[in-house]
Amino acid sequence: MNTFDSQSAHALLLQNVGRFIELDETQQNLYLSLFKEKRIRRKDFLLQPGEITRYEYFVVQGALKVYTLDLHGKPHVSMFAIEDYWTGDMASFLTQQPSSYFIEALEDTEVLMISKENWDRLFQIIPAFEQFYRNLYQRSLVSYIQRTNQGISLSAEERYHIFLKKYPFLINRISQKDLAAYLGVTPEYVSMLRNKLSKK
Amino acid sequence: MNTFDSQSAHALLLQNVGRFIELDETQQNLYLSLFKEKRIRRKDFLLQPGEITRYEYFVVQGALKVYTLDLHGKPHVSMFAIEDYWTGDMASFLTQQPSSYFIEALEDTEVLMISKENWDRLFQIIPAFEQFYRNLYQRSLVSYIQRTNQGISLSAEERYHIFLKKYPFLINRISQKDLAAYLGVTPEYVSMLRNKLSKK
DNA sequence: GGAAAAAAATAAACTAGTTTAAGAAATTAC
DNA sequence: GTAATTTCTTAAACTAGTTTATTTTTTTCC
Structure with a gap:
């Protein structure tokens, strides 16, 4: 695991915010100063159930999965986050109630946290950030709603195809097991689907 | 259908906001002045797919269901709203994109809309409302997340029992068909579950 | 670089929930 | 108040996805 490259981490974070609002150099430096850096190794956790999360995370390098265990002890992945993604547990962050999620590193990972x-x-110093933040939030809410609607209205096979189309860059970085836990089916069933697809 | 009773509608709305923030009389009157009244008859719609919703709705009298149709044309109910509930399509309201939801009256219904x-x-005149609004929002997000997690991790039978326990006051006001569309199963299956439960 | 562990494939028996269909009960509308 | 419509029940055949178990392949780790 390399040392944390602050410079390129900061560059990525500024590029991310720059897609929504324009900042002068002073403002950029203020923004950067509010983040802490953190590195975690593969299979370690940023968050575990029962903890109250105090941070939101921006992934600089690596890959994370966010998942919860159901009553039968089976994992359900709610999202994967790679470079340039924001993640966290919105419910616990907002309400300051204990989380029910794990956030686990799939690779050695570097994040900036706020x-x-x-x-x-x-928000007090640079009000334009309220707009950025609300936007971030709204986008994740909307994608959450869309994903829920997919889970409701599509078959596992349809969801698998949509995943392949929407996140082709993720397939090489996650296991079939984790993909199954994201799609809401067993790994065996994904195996069968993949096999069925390759025969076409 | 009775005429809209503005006075008791306003009383209910003030009682609702009063659970979170304290307002003097001037502030109360400002708040009330920002709402429009609307009455709709059973089976009519507050919102239909394709429309961009401009309002959030507070139910004063009656009952609403919020639902969407899946690819196979089957309805999925995302929530019921009765007196003292807020409802709407958050995604369309926030993004000003076309909705994919119906909001339909199950009974003749009166709402206040903003x-x-x-x-x-x-927010500009009374900043305390930002807190109230964020709270409203966060609560609905959290309950949305919880409901999604239930859909993921529980059987239809378990979801049925939870519904009975959490919303006993709704059972007499909704049809078994709508309950089925809320639980995500067929009406026939709900019928079987109910039968099974009553034999215990 | 090879042993141990984890992940993926295959296949057969199984189950939660669907589909279809037909009759009984309850609501609605004039 | 009764005909028409909608809702609810029951039951049997069916299907998408699970479970369990065994084998093969890939990855991890010293």
């Missing part, structure tokens, strides 16, 4: 207090500080 | 512009006006 607390609620630092967001609030930022 | 636009995004009026919320913004309110």
Whole structure:
């Protein structure tokens, strides 16, 4: 695992925010100063059930999976996050109630993390960030709603095809087991689907 | 259908907001002035797919169901709203993109509705409302996430029992068909579940 | 670089929930 | 108040996805 490259991490974060709002150099430096850096190794956790999450995470390098265990102990993956993605447990972050999610590194991973207090500080100094933040939030809410609707209205096979189309860059980085836990089926069934698809 | 009783509608709305923030009389009157009244008859719609929703709705009297049709044309109910409930299509309201939901009255229904512009006006004049609004929002997000997790991890039978326990007051007001569309199963299956339960 | 562990494939028996269809009960509408 | 429509029940055949178990392939780790 390499050392954390602050410079390129910061460049990625600024590029991310730059897609929504324009900042001068002073503002950029303020923004960057509000984040902490963190590195975690493959199979380690950023968050575990029962913990109250204080941060939102921006992935600089690596890959994370966010998942919960159901009553039967089976994992359900709610999202994968790679470079340039924001992640976290919105419900626990917002309500400051214990999380029911694991956030686990699939590879050695580097994140930049920011607390609620630092967001609030930022909003006071640079109000334009409220717009950025609301946008971030709304987009994740909307994609959450869409994913839920897919889970409701599509078969596992249809969801598998949509995943392949929408996230082709993820397939090489996640296991079939984790993909199954994301699609909501057994790994055996994914195996069968993949096999069926390759025969066409 | 009775005439809209503005006075008790307003009383209910003030009682609702009063559970979160304290307002003096001037503030109460400002708040009330930002709502429009609307009555719709059973089987009529507050919103239909393709429309961009401009309002959020507070139910004063009656009952609504919020649902969408899947690719096979089957309805999936995402929520029921009765007196003292807020409802709407958050995704369309936020993004100003066409909705994919129906909001249909199950009974003759009276609502108070407020636009995004009026919320913004309110935030400027009485900042305490930002807190109330964020709270409203966060609560609905959290319950949305919980419901999704239930759909993922519980059997239809378990979801049926949870529904009975959590919303006993709704059972007499909705059809078995709509309950089935909420639980994500066929009406026939709900019929079987009910029968099975009553034999215990 | 090879042993141990984890992941993936295959296949057969199984189950939760669907589909179809037909009759009984309850609501609605004039 | 009764005819028409909708809702609910029951039951049997069916299907998408699960479970279990065994084998093969890939990855991990010292």
